[in-house]
Amino acid sequence: MISIEIKPYLLHKKHVFRIAAGARTNTPILLIKLKYDYFEGYGEASMPPLYGENIVSATQFINTFDFSRFSSPLEIEAINNALNQHAEGNPAIKAAIDIALHDLIGKMKNMPLYExxxxxxxxxxxxxxxxxxxxxxxxxxxxxxxxxxxxxxxxxxxxxxxxxxxxxxxxxxxxxxxxxxxxxxxxxxxxxxxxxxxxxxxxxxxxxxxxxxxxxxxxxxxxxxxxxxxxxxxxxxxxxxxxxxxxxxxxxxxxxxxxxxxxxxxxxxxxxxxxxxxxxxxxxxxxxxxxxxxxxxxxxxxxxxxxxxxxxxxxxxxxxxxxxxLNDTNGIGLVNPDWNKIENYE
Incomplete structure (x- = not known):
């Protein structure tokens, strides 16, 4: 069974970042951790304000999606299809789940993702x-x-x-x-x-x-x-x-x-x-x-x-x-991630 944890996070810019459409100093992020057996997979949804997603919408999407329908991350195609049917749009939070699933799959198959x-x-x-x-x-x-x-x-x-x-x-x-x-x-x-x-x-x-x-x-x-x-x-x-x-x-x-x-x-x-x-x-x-x-x-x-x-x-x-x-760490390539040390924000 696949389980999920989430952490809201605010990514701070080193400098004010300006483009033609506006400026900002931070970006809301929703970090996710998927667990399957003894494997952990990590993903993130980066949500600049211009694109319409936010911590509230992403959290609601996660909380209303039923992962219990799926027995393994290897069902990634079916899971992604179900995510698309769950709600239109929301590409960033869907990306977070997809990234975490790929991280799990790479670890399960004992290979980096490029392989x-x-x-x-x-x-x-x-x-x-x-x-x-x-x-x-x-x-x-x-x-x-x-x-x-x-x-x-x-x-x-x-x-x-x-x-x-x-x-x-x-x-x-x-x-x-x-x-x-x-x-x-x-x-x-x-x-x-x-x-x-x-x-x-x-x-x-x-x-x-x-x-x-x-x-x-x-x-x-x-x-x-x-x-x-x-x-x-x-x-x-x-x-x-x-x-x-x-x-x-x-x-x-x-x-x-x-x-x-x-x-x-x-x-x-x-x-x-x-x-x-x-x-x-x-x-x-x-x-x-x-x-x-x-x-x-x-x-x-x-x-x-x-x-x-x-x-x-x-x-x-x-x-x-x-x-x-590129390193050869299995999955997406994170080096010794420590979920418990990541401080969330509300």
Missing amino acids: YFNLPKKELKTSKTIGIDTAEIIKQRVLEAAEFHFLKIKLGGHNDAEIINAVRSVSDKPLFIDANQGWTNKEEARDKIEWLKQEGAVFIEQPMPKIAFNDMEWLAAHSTLPLIGDEGIQKLEDVKTASNFYHGINIKLMKSAGLQEAFAMANLAKSLNLKIMLGCMSETSCAIAAASHLGAMADWIDLDGNLGVTNDPFQAHQIINGHIQ
Whole structure:
């Protein structure tokens, strides 16, 4: 029988984090522990306010789901189907359960998850995200990210040029650009993309609002850089039509409801010749570790959500010289997790 424990948690940012849609200093998290036999599996739901989930909704979802119907974590496909039937939406808490189930399965099968997914073990070159801020603070953040090979730069506000100029005054590294739906005019977006190409941008993530279908279709045909769908790509169904608007997709476990759907999304994207970016929210090392096991499927990695927080309760894969080093710990790769030492908040 599978049993579950939950802990509400507030993940604190090292710095105020600003994007085109707003700013925050913390992120509500619901941590979960599944127990089966003598195995324990860990998962998390990261719930930035913009996405509609919260501690109350996630707790209610958990408390009203009947795990007793299932005899083993190996029934993960049936469990995930039941989760989807239990309530629409709620991708983050579904992801938490899916991650914990995969952690259990890896431990039961005595293997790390990359092996479970039949993927090679690779060093993953992740980017480091720089939020919207003043020029001086941006320069400081870029210099602090010296070990990383790529910088992910948040744009979409009124000071895009100022931000890029600040970055380029201290670094010539390749840039991942994320506008977070902040550009609203397709011609201006096209011109910005051409300018950013000259500034060393590799791709543009979600340049325009996710519902601006006609504008995104036009921009995809006129862009000189790959366009990557983030807010516009949530789950497997979205990938089927993604090539109408984007050249690639950003897969995040908190959007896809976990590893099972993320793995399917990546396989479908490859079959459609779409580029794959593996991304994250502000998360603990639990969710980051889980996502890292799919890294071999991605063209670009942006798994730094645990690096910008002050109270990560877990340890997992190390980052050395900007590379995520997958460990061989069974399951998702947490190192000696201690549930009892994690202090919850109400």
